[in-house]
Amino acid sequence: MTYYEHVPFRENIPAYALGALDAEDVGALEAHLQTCASCRDELAAYRAASDNLLMALPPQKPSAALRQRLQRRLPGAQKTVRPRLNWSIGRVAVGIAIVLLLALNVFSISQVRALQRQQTQLMDQMQNGQAALAMLSYSNTQAFPINAENVTGSLLLDKEYNNAVLILRGLPPVNDDQTYQVWLIAPNGERTNAGLLRPQIDQPFMSQAIYSTQDLVNFVGIGMTVEPAGGSDHPTGPQVFRVDY
Amino acid sequence: MPEIDDNQLVKRVAQGDERAFLTLYDCYVSRVHALTLRILGEPMMAEEVTQDTFLKLWSRAHMYLAERGSLLLWLLTIARRTALDRLRLETRRPILSDSNDPTEAWEIIPDGNGLPEENRWRSMHFAVQSLSPEHRQVIELAYYQGLSQSEIAEVLGWPIGTVKTRLHAAMERLRQEWGAR
Numbered sequence: 018m019t020y021y022e023h024v025p026f027r028e029n030i031p032a033y034a035l036g037a038l039d040a041e042d043v044g045a046l047e048a049h050l051q052t053c054a055s056c057r058d059e060l061a062a063y064r065a066a067s068d069n070l071l072m073a074l075p076p077q078k079p080s081a082a083l084r085q086r087l088q089r090r091l092p093g094a095q096k097t098v099r100p101r102l103n104w105s106i107g108r109v110a111v112g113i114a115i116v117l118l119l120a121l122n123v124f125s126i127s128q129v130r131a132l133q134r135q136q137t138q139l140m141d142q143m144q145n146g147q148a149a150l151a152m153l154s155y156s157n158t159q160a161f162p163i164n165a166e167n168v169t170g171s172l173l174l175d176k177e178y179n180n181a182v183l184i185l186r187g188l189p190p191v192n193d194d195q196t197y198q199v200w201l202i203a204p205n206g207e208r209t210n211a212g213l214l215r216p217q218i219d220q221p222f223m224s225q226a227i228y229s230t231q232d233l234v235n236f237v238g239i240g241m242t243v244e245p246a247g248g249s250d251h252p253t254g255p256q257v258f259r260v261d262y
Numbered sequence: 263m264p265e266i267d268d269n270q271l272v273k274r275v276a277q278g279d280e281r282a283f284l285t286l287y288d289c290y291v292s293r294v295h296a297l298t299l300r301i302l303g304e305p306m307m308a309e310e311v312t313q314d315t316f317l318k319l320w321s322r323a324h325m326y327l328a329e330r331g332s333l334l335l336w337l338l339t340i341a342r343r344t345a346l347d348r349l350r351l352e353t354r355r356p357i358l359s360d361s362n363d364p365t366e367a368w369e370i371i372p373d374g375n376g377l378p379e380e381n382r383w384r385s386m387h388f389a390v391q392s393l394s395p396e397h398r399q400v401i402e403l404a405y406y407q408g409l410s411q412s413e414i415a416e417v418l419g420w421p422i423g424t425v426k427t428r429l430h431a432a433m434e435r436l437r438q439e440w441g442a443r
Contacts, residue, residue: 028426031433032411037404039412066437068331070405071338073386076292077299079309084287087313091280091320 026056034063035070145224149173149182165258170222172260176234181227183239188216188223188257191243197257198248201229202238211239213248237261268333276323287316290334293383294341301345301406311348315341346408389439397432400425 026049032038033046050057152158152173161172163185170185183199191197196215200208214225227239238261243254274282294315299308318340326336390398403409403417411429415422 028430031430032404032426035401035404035429035433036408037410037414037429039410062437063433066433066440067405068335068339069386069436069440070390070401071297071335071342072293072383073390074293074296074300074383075387076383077296078292079295079305079312083291083309083313084284087287087316088280088284090313090317091283092278 023053023056026050026053027059030056030060031063034060034067036067142223145182145226148180148226149184149224152180152182159262161260161262163258163260168258172239172262174233174262179229179233181229181233181239183225183227183241184222185216185225186222190216194246195243195254196246196248197241198244198252199225199227200240200242200252201227201231201233201236202240202259202261203235204237208240208252209236210248210250213244269328272319272323272326272328272333275320276326283316283320286319286333290337291316293334294337297338297341298345301342301349301408307348307352308345311341311345314344318344349408386440389436392439393432393435396428397435400429401432401436404429 026046029038029042029046033043038046050060152175155175155178157177158173158175161174163170163172163183168185168188170183173180173182173184175181188197196213198213199211201211202208209229209231211227211229212225214223216223227233229236238259240252240259241257242252243257244252245254268286271282271286275286291312295308295312298311298315299305302308302311315337319337326333330336390401393401399418400414403414404411409417411425412422414420414429415425418425420428
């Protein structure tokens with residue numbers, strides 16, 4: 018390649034070294050540089066000049082805050098930053114939702130347990146009612162009327178099968194720390210526990226089966242007292258009724 | 263600072279040594295910021311680009327090759343590219359007002375402290391300052407504002423041939439000036 022053939026490329030090398038050569042001329046020059054060592058040397062010399070332009074400015078200090086900002090943005094520095102609570106609206110909403118769900122869950126569990134208790138009581142009542150109906154169908158069943166101050170009803174007694182059912186009407190409710198307790202009364206006056214019962218609210222009458230490991234014929238009557246919740250070993254509260262058979 | 267120290271510090275930065283990073287920051291931030299401020303002209307934006315430049319040093323320290331040039335040159339090259347990208351992003355054109363007159367900018371020289379590093383940039387600064395105003399102007403617009411020759415012709419209202427001739431002459435002058443030092 019002759020000197021004159023280099024001229025159009027060499028004229029563009031200073032602008033290329035500065036990054037100021039127009040885009041349409043860049044391709045041709047770069048293609049020429051790949052094949053021309055002397056032009057590459059020329060470019061290296063101009064590149065050194067343009068590099069010096071980077072160095073030719075008087076130093077300027079930035080604000081002192083820049084150093085601190087930069088330190089905070091370094092990944093290493095970020096690790097030492099004390100984690101702060103960053104509660105966004107979304108997180109607060111999720112937190113509230115979780116608390117509400119937990120509260121709803123606890124409420125639902127208590128409701129389910131209350132329903133289970135109610136269901137158990139109703140089942141007991143139904144079984145007692147069925148037992149009473151069954152006993153009434155037997156010819157050997159005896160009925161003894163109960164007439165007390167606050168309660169009326171009947172004692173159904175089947176001595177042959179050792180079954181007894183109390184059917185009570187108007188039994189007043191007791192306090193939460195109290196219960197009704199049924200007693201079997203022996204001929205000598207001793208009382209034997211025959212079960213606890215609490216009247217159902219909104220129920221005009223209730224029935225209670227009497228279960229005993231001993232023969233009912235060994236006793237002469239059945240009585241009921243008001244006792245502390247959980248029952249007593251022997252009667253301590255006021256008598257509600259007594260029926261002898 | 264001797265370059266051997268720079269190399270050791272850069273290796274430590276590549277391993278996540280924050281103290282080494284801050285040592286390099288303290289050493290070179292004024293040079294980097296001078297360049298970003300010269301290109302962008304606005305202190306706040308220049309600080310952002312200066313910050314980006316040093317964040318690149320933090321994340322790309324392992325890419326620095328000492329045999330290709332000094333660390334300062336590497337940093338300044340990154341800073342120039344980042345600043346010109348920011349300038350293009352802002353789609354700003356250089357404003358040739360009194361406050362941004364490239365001729366005047368080269369006449370501002372702070373008091374020196376006589377250190378070798380300062381003497382180095384001073385000699386380069388004087389070389390640019392010794393150019394004629396027309397030559398300084400094309401160098402300023404081409405290198406510090408990122409304009410092509412045809413864009414310079416449009417901004418200054420000169421024929422494209424005049425821009426090419428003056429830019430070529432200015433670079434030749436700098437090349438001879440710096441080559442003689």
